[in-house]
């Protein structure tokens with residue numbers, strides 16, 4: 001299973017140092033078959049590299065990655081910058097990037113293609129709004145978000161081997177309103193169908209669930225065969241709590 005921490009714009013320098021140092025010492029993050037990933041703010045890439053590079057299998061990455069090589073894009077981060085700090089991962093298309101930075105499916109497709117071409121593993125976030133869910137449009141919204149990326153990757157002949165999908169219903173992120181097991185299982189099944197019918201079928205891309213996952217609800221979510229891990233916001237900010245969640249995922 002992949003358990004990924006999305007710190008967003010949280011933790012002071014001291015808190016980040018404590019978290020990464022403590023996490024690097026916890027055996028749970030080094031267990032065979034388990035992958036922990038820390039999506040840290042860009043200003044902590046150097047810290048993550050220094051602490052985690054000697055800690056074996058723990059991954060770290062950026063919360064975004066621009067689609068261009070370099071240039072006049074104030075405030076943005078390139079794939080080469082991530083790679084320069086040992087990042088192996090990029091988080092792309094998070095609903096907060098879609099909402100506050102007005103990222104479109106097309107732009108997310110370009111970012112995903114660029115990051116994959118550069119050799120990064122990409123966690124691509126998809127998710128429907130509450131209004132979409134209430135109107136019964138959830139499957140169509142997710143298909144639309146995914147297809148735009150998959151079609152573009154096929155056009156560009158970019159392999160999907162390093163693509164991980166995170167299903168994150170927008171109404172469940174940071175709200176405490178976790179999706180029901182049936183909603184998660186149904187949507188993961190739908191995403192698997194969309195992946196399988198894409199031009200580049202055949203790779204067994206993991207599908208993570210994200211949205212108010214914590215130590216209380218983790219066990220039942222991880223018990224679903226369709227769930228390949230979790231993308232975790234709030235419950236990832238404390239090293240011990242995040243490690244507990246990783247422990248729970250390994251007890252599946």
Ligand code: PEP
Nearest residue numbers: 173174210211212233234
């Ligand atoms: C997220 O930010 O991707 C997320 C799932 O947040 P939370 O776990 O806090 O809902």
